[in-house]
Amino acid sequence: MLIRVAPPAASVDLPSDITPQSAYLNRRQLIAHSVAAGVLGSGLNAAWAQATPAPTVAPGKLTPLTSKRSALENAVSNDVPTAYTYASTYNNFYEFGTDKAEPARNAHTLKTKPWTLEIEGMVKKPMQMGLEDAMKLAAMEERIYRMRCVEGWSMVIPWIGFSLSELIKHVEPTSNAKFVEFVTLADPKTMPFVGSRVLQWPYVEGLRMDEAMHPLTLLTFGMYGEILPNQNGAPIRLNVPWKYGFKNAKSIVKIRFTDKQPATAWNKAASHEYGFYSNVNPNVDHPRWSQSSERRIGEDGLFNKKRKTLMFNGYEAQVASLYSGMDLAKNF
Numbered sequence: 001m002l003i004r005v006a007p008p009a010a011s012v013d014l015p016s017d018i019t020p021q022s023a024y025l026n027r028r029q030l031i032a033h034s035v036a037a038g039v040l041g042s043g044l045n046a047a048w049a050q051a052t053p054a055p056t057v058a059p060g061k062l063t064p065l066t067s068k069r070s071a072l073e074n075a076v077s078n079d080v081p082t083a084y085t086y087a088s089t090y091n092n093f094y095e096f097g098t099d100k101a102e103p104a105r106n107a108h109t110l111k112t113k114p115w116t117l118e119i120e121g122m123v124k125k126p127m128q129m130g131l132e133d134a135m136k137l138a139a140m141e142e143r144i145y146r147m148r149c150v151e152g153w154s155m156v157i158p159w160i161g162f163s164l165s166e167l168i169k170h171v172e173p174t175s176n177a178k179f180v181e182f183v184t185l186a187d188p189k190t191m192p193f194v195g196s197r198v199l200q201w202p203y204v205e206g207l208r209m210d211e212a213m214h215p216l217t218l219l220t221f222g223m224y225g226e227i228l229p230n231q232n233g234a235p236i237r238l239n240v241p242w243k244y245g246f247k248n249a250k251s252i253v254k255i256r257f258t259d260k261q262p263a264t265a266w267n268k269a270a271s272h273e274y275g276f277y278s279n280v281n282p283n284v285d286h287p288r289w290s291q292s293s294e295r296r297i298g299e300d301g302l303f304n305k306k307r308k309t310l311m312f313n314g315y316e317a318q319v320a321s322l323y324s325g326m327d328l329a330k331n332f
Helices: 021-025 027-037 042-050 102-109 131-135 164-171 209-213 265-269 316-323
Strands: 116-121 127-130 141-148 153-163 179-184 204-208 218-223 237-239 252-258 293-296
Touching (some): 116 131, 127 131, 131 218, 153 164, 164 209, 164 218, 179 209
Parallel strands (some): 153 293
Antiparallel strands (some): 116 127, 141 153, 153 218, 179 204, 179 252
């Protein structure tokens, strides 16, 4: 495993090549104006740039989180972070709706205080801890991670949290613990789509122990300098950047250590489409679509093409050794 030290940065800057939502909605008017003025080609590029002001990160009015920039090489040093407006309004969170815009509309009903995280199973120190206690286990770090969704889109997001391994070491798993299971909140009173037939509730995910212990696996409490918005998995979620997004359990209430591979939500719903490992792999297609390319949210400009999907989402140097000798087409 190769982990390089990245140079520190004081802040996250968002340059002007991210398309703001207002410019996206007005693209047709811009094209019509450009054609009428005879500025297609290089002239259109100038007109487009002039009409695309640099967006600002505006995380709303959530509580700021103190963190330092992570020293871990995050494999996205040359990537532009996704504008906050996209990251907070284009979400998969089926407890609040299956349309990408529904979580941002519906998740205001989620109650995140008080919040209890229960640790159980094959550990020497099972416990229940409040959110504040969980947040104090290790120093918060900001990590800019590339996130890839199985539907073919991606984002680059500055998350705030600490390596899950810090919590794991705190509770001392026994030698029999081979997997870590994550159970999320399933409250029909505050989550209007819990009870729908699209999945079995509560939403459950899982990792092999060595995956959970990898320093890139992040227990996450915030993004863009603030606590997590409800629609992004508040108040505590998982981020495993080399796996497809549905592996990143949101609104976690229980972490269980077990000797058996957890039966995960999407694997139970469609095992031939959603494997337990779900590593980003451009060579293994979803049965209904290709995984060889992706669309970066916020880069929907007139001349932008889809990006080539990277093995392990670009984290191959750091995580490929976890799967040495495995058939990644069979263990998808």
